[in-house]
Amino acid sequence: xxxxxxxxxxxxxxxxxxxxxxxxxxxxxxxxxxxxxxxxxxxxxxxxxxxxxxxxxxxxxxxxx
Numbered sequence: 001x002x003x004x005x006x007x008x009x010x011x012x013x014x015x016x017x018x019x020x021x022x023x024x025x026x027x028x029x030x031x032x033x034x035x036x037x038x039x040x041x042x043x044x045x046x047x048x049x050x051x052x053x054x055x056x057x058x059x060x061x062x063x064x065x
Contacts (some may be wrong), residue, residue, distance in 0.1 A: 007058045015051060029055065 019026045022044055032038055033048040040048070 007061075008055070011051070011055055011058065018047065018051075 015029060016026055018024070019032070024032055024038065024044075027035075029048045029051045033040070033045065033052070
């Protein structure tokens with residue numbers, strides 16, 4: 001297991017686990033969501049959308065600090 005040094009590292013680990021669990025290639029959430037080769041379920045599509053929203057909020061918070 002890798003060392004988690006901040007919230008974005010943690011989110012990367014969460015995405016990695018999601019990809020393993022759903023047999024998806026490990027890539028950015030944007031790439032996974034918008035790659036037409038990925039046949040995502042509605043759950044996977046919604047999860048990735050939510051993940052991107054959370055990533056954006058956390059990354060904005062990191063910029064403020």
